[in-house]
Amino acid sequence: MSDTDNTSANTTPSHNTRPALPDRLCIDPRSPHHVAAVFEHDVGIRFNGKERVDVTEYCISEGWVRVPSGKTLDRKGQPLLIKLKGAVEVFYK
Template identity: 85%
Template sequence: MSDNRPALPDHLSIDPRSPHHVAAVFEHDIGILFNGKDRSDVCEYCISEGWVKVPAGKTVDRKGFPLLIKLKGQVEVFYR
């Protein structure tokens, strides 16, 4: 099964409007470890720069999208 999954990119976003969105990756269940803890609320990550973006509570911008905060630390990504 692992040979038909695309390689996980260094920078990935769940937002389809982003240039870092890779639809093929989201056909599979991926996991993200941030500073050793499994995070399910990550909206965007960059492994090489060591950050993740997560929603800032229930706050939304004027277009209705969640406001994101950037957390710096160790990022590990894997297929479940």
Template identity: 75%
Template sequence: MNDSTTRPDLPDHLSIDPRSAHHVAAVFEHDIGIRFNGKDRADVEEYCVSEGWIKVPAGKTLDRKGKPLMLKLKGKVEAFYR
């Protein structure tokens, strides 16, 4: 198992898109969980704890570049290692 001392601190703002300025590859070497308004979410693409929002795909809808269209949901966000 991974020791909590070897895990990097979870950033306030994190994105799974490697082209984003908020992508931290070292964090994704571990299993991350996101709790939004008290419920665990598995479909979060990006989050910001301090501003209280997450971005999730809007079903199968794609934007003009072929990427999933994102919805921004506001509420209480908690990020944690599993």
């Protein structure tokens, strides 16, 4: 009887424990838009119909993403970011 209890506990889908994806999210922990609970799962971002893996920050409602501009760094040693506007879709992988 305990074996069936363990299997039912193990078959609960993990997607129920995922937090809702916010409208705006940033990977930088210093940002006010950083949500650490979201980064415990794989997040995918589709920008203008193509999946991107280099997105640093996004905003769905305003329709933009920030991506690094090559190897250029700012004066604090962080990657220099550019903002691209278009259709943004966010999903869990």
